[in-house]
Amino acid sequence: MTMLEADIQKQYPDFSLDISFTAAAGLTGILGPSGCGKSLTLQTIAGILQPDRGRIVMDGNVWFDSETNINLRPQLRKNGYVFQSYALFPHLTVADNIAYGLKGRPKEEIRAKVADWLKLIQLQDFGRRYPSQLSGGQKQRVALARSMITEPRLLLLDEPFSALDQHIRRQLEVDMLRLIGEHYHGVALLVTHNIExxxxxxxxxxLFHDGRVLQKGARADVLTRPESVAAAEILGIENIFHGREILIDQDGILTIGTERFHKIGAPLSGVAVHGHTIEIVSSDKTNEPGIKIGVIERVVPGVKDGTILVNIGGLTWRVSVRNTDSFHIGQAVHVSIPAEAIMPLYH
Structure with missing residues (x-):
């Protein structure tokens, strides 16, 4: 089974990278704030930077080992790397950029492979153009083709869409899913700031935080159910309460602000609640479990969903709503906060 094993330590004057993880075939997304070590990790795996200590193994082949002084050059690691800035060679044509990693192979093989990839990225009539003649989206397609044409076991994607307009990003996402899903069977690591x-x-x-792996697992678990306060903040969970804002009494009942909720079975560092899991309900549901009464502090319209800020038990809760027109500051509302919506944070 295709597998990347990375154990990397690198010390800077004001930052320490201490990352350890494994990644199997398929695409693993790496999310975290700026300066948390995401791009540094990709650069050390690629061989652009050398760790101080650690070990990097790809499919059983050791690329780096500080104990045995193994440190393969980037060219020998033969991974594909797609940069945010495209990193195309300006003096080479589109076709020559794509073919760059195929040096030394028979000309007919190179010509055929390049033609296939130009077709796959829907730029079959652009082979003789230069990067300066392409749009940002076209440049990134070329960069992706150049990285994948060599059939690398490892594909490193360092914020490949961040320099592009929103509508171009969405189209390139579709293209990448198609290309990786149909034409790639190795390990792919995608660094991004965008949770969606x-x-x-x-x-x-x-999830990366301060040079460490904070949480790892299946996409739905990691990106929607944080295990710590720091993870909840990275994911942008609208409601995070911790410290003096929460209390668990001797019977295990959770109190957030001054409002009592359900029983919690273990000590917590905090709780998090997605804004979309909270609902404004009619007053006739007051006696149902999880219904709290609050007062609207602020109304924030949105293009798709809006947000209303509601004071419940002395704390501000953020509630996602489809339409903000029927809400106003000072309005009393009944808010449904189901027990299953309250996610425990353990560190």
């Missing part, structure tokens, strides 16, 4: 992008493209997810 990570969710759409990835099968597995990893």
């Amino acid at each position: 992008e990570a969710y759409r493209l990835s099968e597995e997810g990893m």
Whole structure:
């Protein structure tokens, strides 16, 4: 089974990278704030940077081992790398850029492979153009084809869409899913700041924080159900309460602000609640479990969904709503907060 094993330590004056994980075939999304070590990790795996200590193994082949002084050059690791800035060679044509990694192979084989990939990225009439004659989206397609044409066992994608307009990003996401799904069977790591992008493209997810792996697992678990306060903040969960904002009494009953909720079975560092799991309900449901009464502090319209800020038990809760027109500041509302919507944070 195709597998990447990475155990990397690298010390900088004001930052420490200490990353350890395995990644199987398929696409793993790496999400985290700026400066948390995402791109540094890709660069050390690719051989662009050398770790101080650790081990990197791809399919049983050791690429780096500080104990045995093994450190393969980037060219020998033969991975594909797609940069945010495209990194195309400006003096080479589109066809020559794509063919760059095939040096030394028979000319007919190179010509046929390039023609196939130009067709796959829907640029079959652009082979003789230069990067300066392409749009940003076209450049990134070329960069992706150049990285995949050599059939690498490892594909490293370092925020490949961040420099593109929104509508171009969505189209390229579709293209990438198609190309990787149909023409790639190795390990792919995608670095991104965009949780929606990570969710759409990835099968597995990893959260990075301060040079460490904070959480790793199946996409749905990692990207929607954080295990820590830091993970909840990275994911942008609308409601995060911790410290003095929460209390668990001797009977295990959770209190958030001054409002009592359900029984919790273990000590917590905090709780998180997605805004879309909370619902504004009619007053005739007051006696149902999980119904709290609050007062609207602020109304924030949105293109698709809006947000209303509601004071419940002395704390501000953010509630996602489809239409904000019927809400106003000072309005009393009944809010349904189901027990299953409250996610425990353990560290």
